[in-house]
Amino acid sequence: MNPEDAPPGEPAVVPAPRPARSVLFGLPPVGNRFPGAVRVALALAIPATIATLLGYGSASLLVGLGAFASIYGEGRPYRSRWKAVGIAALALTVLSFIGASVGEPIHRAISEGAPEALLILVILVMAVVVSTCAFTVDALRLGPPGAFFLLLTTEISSVIATPGQPPTEVALWTAVGGASALLVSMTGILWAPRAVEHAAVDAAVSAVDEYVAATDQANRHAAALRLQDAWQCLYRGKIVGTDHPLTRELERAQMRMARALADDHDPELMADAAFDIDEVGVYPPLPDPTIRYRFLRACNPSSRATITAIRLLLACIAAGSLTVLLGIDRPDWAVIAAAMVLHQGPDRILGTYRGIHRIGGTVLGLLVLGGVYLWSPTGLAMVAVLAVLQLGIELFLVRNYGVAVIFITPMAILLGAAGGAHGTVQHLVLSRMIETAVGVVVALIVLWTVGRRAHRQTLDWVDGRVARLLGVLLTDIRVAQRAPSAELCRDLEFELRGAAMAGIDAAHNEPDWVTLKWAAHTELHHLGSDVLHRLSFGTTVSRSHLENWERRYAACRSS
Structure with a gap:
């Protein structure tokens, strides 16, 4: 709606956040994620099972760190998936080595009588890692899962190294998991090389059909997003500009959407601010600019990426340092909690919702962890538990962060315990809750006060x-x-x-x-x-x- 179309004297209608109820408790449809979740689980289960059968013990579970790489490839066509998963696997391996190299000598020194304040060094490394990764993800507009699993790998590897496990060993297991993630993620190319592109186009066509059949606000926004996602998927699959049937089908859907928008003169819909955002022309969107262009443009103090990175750096250092001052044993967990509130952008309302999700998901996740500890699985049973948790993370990560945290919490703690870290269940639950609360509160203070x-x-x-x-x-x-x-x-x-x-x-x-x-x-x-x-x-x-x-x-x- 152009400004001249607005009724004189009436203020503009601007986009409003989604209702809290739908954000906190909703499970929006995102297509069939089960096949991808199974792939993510198998990326961990296959190498961990083999290593366990060969007698490598609980340390072999560290392949789970590298298996996170498979999450970064889901939704991408196979022609570009290998690159995304490969880069993620390399980054996870490097970060696991960095985390272990920093954590191992510090924890050893503390065990020999050095002051707990040395943990500040671990906090600084984690803060730099997450702010740098979040800047890169936001600058390149890579989308979920963002910088979280990169930070989580750094955090877990710094804890795993506590009993003296060599950093090279941690990195090696991470690399094995990354290699598994790459192979498992690419298996589908053998029987359905264009399955991802077909799924993206089908989702876009269905969303457009729903909008044409019932021209309401939610359908319009969903159709606009699905079209954009489908075109970028075809660009990554290298079939835009060809006479491929999928390109022709998506072009027809694009034209139907544009015509429906042009014919949609419902005053109530035109007064909706989303009308100014969901504009769709009959022409396909263009591909993203080069990585160099996207990264350099974000190197500006006013960019969304820079503001996100600065807030992360301040909040993570403050949350971790406060936890050290309080004498709690795991300041890294407070850093994780703070990062999860802030790493997806500067939106204060959605950031507050993420904070609520983090606390609620952590409480329920610790209950799940308590059940696992009561069961006390070992060997292949523990591999199965971690695979199920990995599957749950992938199923819910982009649908409801709070539900995903229920799986992330026990996953992170169990992987950390794989290197020998331990403690009573009561102490673990209490300290994790305090650390989470500190991290979330500090993050919300930074979100609402820094760069208001x-x-x-x-x-x-x-x-x-x-x-x-x-x-x-x-x-x-x-x-x-x-x-x-x-x-x-x-x-x-x-x-x-x-x-x-x-x-x-x-x-x-x-x-x-x-x-x-x-x-x-x-x-x-x-x-x-x-x-x-x-x-x-x-x-x-x-x-x-x-x-x-x-x-x-x-x-x-x-x-």
Whole structure:
């Protein structure tokens, strides 16, 4: 909806967070995740079973650290999955070595009488790891599971090394798990090489059909997201631009969605702020820019990635240090809790929900752990327990974080105990609860106090990037009398998606301020989308079109 379409005198309607009930307790549909969850579980179970049968004992369970790599490949086509899983496996192996190399001498020194304050060094390493990884994940827009399993591996390996297990041994077991993750993740290519692309297109087509049949807000937003995800999946699968049936099918779905949006003049729907976000043209979205472009653009104090990383660094150091001062034995667990609240972005409302999820999921997860301790499984039985926990993590990680934490909590503690770390169940449960509470409280304080107006900074910065690219593009058309480069159009579309995300974050954090900015913000978004839509057809831009764009651009710059 353009600003001139809004009823005069009425304030703009900005995006509102999802109701707390649906976020905290809902299980939104995300397609069939069971096959992927089975793969993730097998990536751990197969090498751990073999190693256990060969007599390597509980240390062989450390393959679970490397098996986390398989989670990073789910949802990606096989032609790019091997790279994602391989990079994740390498990162997990390196981080396990770093964690063990830092943890082992520190814990040994403490056991020989050194002060507990030495644990601050472990905290600093973990804080740097998670802030660096979160910056990279956000800058590249890699999505779930984000930086969490990278931090978890660093944390567990620092604890595993406590009894003197060599860091090289920890890294070796992690590498074995990573190799297993790579092989298991890629097995499907043998009988269904395009299964992931088929699933993505089917999900998009179904979502569009649901929107066309019942044009409501939820269906519209779901269809827009599914289309975007499906196109990026086909880009990664290297079939966009070919005459592949999946490309043709998705193009038809894209056109149906665009026509349905164009015909949807329900005033109630047009007054919804999501109407300004779910804009879908008849042209397919462009691929993401290069990794270099995405990373370097985020190296700015106003970027979402930078703000997320700074908050993480401060919160993790503060939470861990406070736990050391309180004399609790596992400050690393407080760091984990703080990181889980903050690592997915600066949205204060959703961050608060994650904090509630963390505490509730930890309580239930510790009950599960208590049941496992009462059972006291060993050998292959313990392998089976860890495989089931891994399966549960993958099933619920993107559906409901609180439910996923129920599986993550016992998984992390059991893997940490694989190297010999132990303690009474009562002490373990009590200390983990205190550490979780400290981490969550510190994270929420940082979330609501550090950079209180950072969302304003980010929205102005990313809208400025959109405006600058639009200016270059319009100048190219007028001066060079030719269509702009494909790279320029690609970068503009990427910035438009970033502007939409920044607008949502800002609206959740400070709706009153965003209400004043929303008309100008969305008009800039519409102008960019209109220009890309026209250029996508490859036709010559008429003088009237160019002059109209330039008038609108001048109005945006002056607002």
